[in-house]
Amino acid sequence: MNTKAALNKRWQSGDNGLAIERLPAKESFKSRAYAALKEAITNMNIYGSDEPLLLDERDISERLGASRTPIREAVAMLEQEGLLRAVPRRGILVVRRTxxxxxxxxxxxxxxxxxxxxxxxxxxxxxxxxxxxxxxxxxxxxxxxxxxxxxxxxxxxxxxxxxxxxxxxxxxxxxxxxxxxxxxxxxxxxxxxxxxxxxxxxxxxxxxxxxxxxxxxxxxxxxxxxxxxxxxxxxxxxxxx
Amino acid sequence: MNTKAALNKRWQSGDNGLAIERLPAKESFKSRAYAALKEAITNMNIYGSDEPLLLDERDISERLGASRTPIREAVAMLEQEGLLRAVPRRGILVVRRTxxxxxxxxxxxxxxxxxxxxxxxxxxxxxxxxxxxxxxxxxxxxxxxxxxxxxxxxxxxxxxxxxxxxxxxxxxxxxxxxxxxxxxxxxxxxxxxxxxxxxxxxxxxxxxxxxxxxxxxxxxxxxxxxxxxxxxxxxxxxxxx
DNA sequence: TGCTGGTATTTGGTATGCCAAATTTCGACG
DNA sequence: CGTCGAAATTTGGCATACCAAATACCAGCA
Structure with a gap:
């Protein structure tokens, strides 16, 4: 039973002496999409025009080479962060602050x-x-x-x-x-x-x-x-x- | 052309005199899942035990009567908010603050x-x-x-x-x-x-x-x-x- | 009994497809 | 020529299926 408990705890903060961490652990498409979108928004001249700046899920998923699902999750995160706003049947628009x-x-x-x-x-x-x-x-x-x-x-x-x-x-x-x-x-x-x-x-x-x-x-x-x-x-x- | 422009702008922040907003507009499963999860976390005694509090996507989707997709989006939002943390192959755990x-x-x-x-x-x-x-x-x-x-x-x-x-x-x-x-x-x-x-x-x-x-x-x-x-x-x- | 190794199962990540709502297009009519 | 409206298209929301990784389980061995 001690063995089992040890195994169950292994994934937690590794307090064991061995100083090797979960290697690369290639970040998920969700994370990459989040980073890519945030980067894109950062380098975007948001207040350059008065047109509504809107993104397209399918377009983004094509460019990033991933499906819409992880892109939607990334968009949901950026929406929570206040950078994007998904308007049904309209698109995902970059919010302009008043x-x-x-x-x-x-x-x-x-x-x-x-x-x-x-x-x-x-x-x-x-x-x-x-x-x-x-x-x-x-x-x-x-x-x-x-x-x-x-x-x-x-x-x-x-x-x-x-x-x-x-x-x-x-x-x-x-x-x-x-x-x-x-x-x-x-x-x-x-x-x-x-x-x-x-x-x-x-x-x-x-x-x-x-x-x-x-x-x-x-x-x-x-x-x-x-x-x-x-x-x-x-x-x-x-x-x- | 004026007609088209007017139509294109109608969905934006309704500056038109008519004071009716998009009625009920039944909130999406994503929003409902977000609210339900946040509510659940709020009423949860997070610091009551020392066990890791972890949630299961499939379980939640069953309880809410929705598929995993909107639940995952809601989880992504709550993750961004710092309330949850999704650990691959382990589950979604409610974060405890130090x-x-x-x-x-x-x-x-x-x-x-x-x-x-x-x-x-x-x-x-x-x-x-x-x-x-x-x-x-x-x-x-x-x-x-x-x-x-x-x-x-x-x-x-x-x-x-x-x-x-x-x-x-x-x-x-x-x-x-x-x-x-x-x-x-x-x-x-x-x-x-x-x-x-x-x-x-x-x-x-x-x-x-x-x-x-x-x-x-x-x-x-x-x-x-x-x-x-x-x-x-x-x-x-x-x-x- | 305790450990090892391999298999079965669980689970999050992703892709894909369908659907309903909303827009756009475009043809018919006044 | 402008207007109306129905069909076609676009688009986000959602469901489902599959996969790979990681765990859990269990038989076999010492």
Whole structure:
């Protein structure tokens, strides 16, 4: 009976000494379809036109060389994630966020990242914070050659992601990644980064200093205000609907 | 051509004056399976035993009177939501959160709700805030007869949900609903509400007062500290792993 | 009795086919 | 020429069947 129990438990988290994991375990078509679709949506200029962007199951299944079933499962997941919406008898369309929704996302982002700053101030090691500063320096130096706002936006988001990871909370990282995905999508449409570029640089520096000084309240407030400023900017200068 | 364009647009968000929506539109098996599974998981005592809780596709499809296909799509959605995890050749298991994960959730909750308090302070009408107070009073009065911690926890969460809705951000509401779902699941296991009950009552009152006074910083701080206190309590008094 | 090896069974992943609803097409009629 | 409507087509939802992998079972052997 001990043998049976051992066998039944073998598939669970392998606590046995042998350090070999379930090899390759070629990912399923579902997973691959999910990744492929998400990648495609990421590289899609969602707000480039006003036409409804719609996908076709059969078309996708042909291109990916799989049947409709795994594609439908992947679509169901992306639907749950808020990236797609399947309209019966119409097609699967890529959702466009309204301006109000984007603002809500940025506000949620502000909430999560300011909490991350607070947690990072309390928990992150000096070494980790130093890495953040190093990252920022590199970011700042490269900023000169990065004139195109797309690239600046990417670097900007990367900085914020690094900051969030300092908190040690993988949940905060996951939630903000999701928000970044949507916010990033409108960077093709707007150039709101340009007039924020200079200000962002000093903002980032202040944030790092606050964390280094282990001033949780200040770090939290700086991050929150920094991101809420973006929300207000979008509110007044961006037109999506 | 104008006719065609009009026809092509009819299915989109009905901006036409006619205020009738696609009637019943009997929800798909996928949706029903999703709802049924989520309901089942909600009413399940996830942390009651240490055995892995696993579901069987064929069993579920039989019970719901549908084929495996829509069930699989529903499972894929719940998997994306983090409630289930499909292990090949093993079954679909209900995920148990580790203590660290639950703490991260409460911290994220603190982040989102404190932001909601800030936004509510700036945006909510006096009438809406008054409703919050009324809700709190009813809540407080009923508290006496609600000795069982389960029910107190439910009422407690309802109060926080009402507060979040005051912010007017449906995104914050959606994100916290998701977190509440997981946190609520461990209420069967722990009685951490009992010793927090008294303190919560006064905390809630202070929060309402801060919002009424339109003191955004104070409201935000009170909400944050209130929820972070729960996180620390779980950290030191709850054992899940 | 306990272990080994091979077979039977279970189970998730995928392909395929059908169906009903909705759209589009296109011809008849005013 | 525009409109109406019926047939043809498209398309997503669902059911079913099959497969390969992994487990469970069991006979046989030490």
């Amino acid at each position: 301006k109000a929704e984007v603002i809500e996302m940025i506000e949620a982002w502000a909430a999560l990242e300011s909490m991350a700053a607070r947690l990072a101030t309390a928990r992150a090691s000096d070494e980790a914070i130093a890495e953040l500063r190093a990252f920022f320096k590199e970011f700042d130096l490269n900023r000169i050659e990065r004139e195109r706002c797309d690239e600046y936006s990417t670097a900007n988001i990367a900085f914020h992601q690094a900051l969030i990871r300092l908190s040690g909370s993988s949940l905060l990282a996951a939630m903000t990644d999701n928000l970044f995905f949507h916010v990033r999508a409108i960077r093709h449409r707007t150039i709101f980064e340009m007039d924020r570029a200079q200000r962002s640089a000093s903002d980032h520096l202040e944030i790092i200093q606050a964390i280094e000084a282990r001033d949780a309240d200040r770090a939290e407030r700086l991050v929150r205000d920094h991101t809420l400023r973006l929300a207000r900017h979008v509110e007044s200068h961006v037109n999506l609907d | 203590k660290a994960e639950v703490i991260e959730m409460i911290e994220a909750w603190a982040a989102l709700e404190s932001m909601a308090a800030r936004l509510a302070t700036a945006r909510a009408s006096d009438e809406a805030i008054a409703e919050l107070r009324a809700f709190f009073k009813e809540f407080d009065l009923n508290r006496i007869e609600r000795e069982r911690c389960d029910e107190y926890s439910t009422a407690n969460i309802a109060f926080h949900q009402a507060l979040i809705r005051l912010s007017g951000s449906s995104l914050l509401a959606a994100m916290t609903d998701n977190l509440f779902f997981h946190v609520r699941a461990i209420r069967h296991r722990t009685i951490f509400e009992m010793d927090r009950a008294q303190r919560s009552a006064s905390d809630h009152l202070e929060i309402i007062q801060a919002i009424e006074a339109r003191d955004a910083d104070r409201a935000e701080r009170l909400v944050r500290d209130h929820t972070l206190r729960l996180a620390r309590h779980v950290e030191s008094h709850v054992n899940l792993d």
